[in-house]
Amino acid sequence: MRRHLYLAGGVISVALGAVGAFLPILPTVPFLLLATFCFARSNPAWEQRLLNHPRYGPPLRQWRDRRAISRKAKTGALIAMGAGVVLTGVTAGWPWVLIPAVVMGVTGTWIWTRAE
Numbered sequence: 001m002r003r004h005l006y007l008a009g010g011v012i013s014v015a016l017g018a019v020g021a022f023l024p025i026l027p028t029v030p031f032l033l034l035a036t037f038c039f040a041r042s043n044p045a046w047e048q049r050l051l052n053h054p055r056y057g058p059p060l061r062q063w064r065d066r067r068a069i070s071r072k073a074k075t076g077a078l079i080a081m082g083a084g085v086v087l088t089g090v091t092a093g094w095p096w097v098l099i100p101a102v103v104m105g106v107t108g109t110w111i112w113t114r115a116e
Contacts (some may be wrong), residue, residue: 010038
């Protein structure tokens with residue numbers, strides 16, 4: 001039963017990651033990291049397919065081996081979060097802009113302090 005739940009979680013995470021590849025608001029790699037975690041516990045062959053993917057495999061292996069995020073990925077994440085804060089400020093205004101600003105402050109700091 002547990003294996004099936006991990007498999008379902010992995011498939012859902014890959015689907016969300018695929019959507020995130022086309023939507024700038026939804027991240028891709030965090031969902032693929034979750035999928036890798038789930039597949040490691042349910043279907044190791046699918047885990048290897050993710051780790052060997054030409055585009056997404058290197059950042060997944062980098063995180064898995066060294067808990068590292070490339071500078072390019074850090075910069076991209078912070079720019080995307082900043083755009084989200086600006087978009088919220090323009091559309092929803094004050095005080096709603098504080099929510100993504102605080103989230104960006106906390107998660108952006110965490111992302112920027114990871115190894116490269």
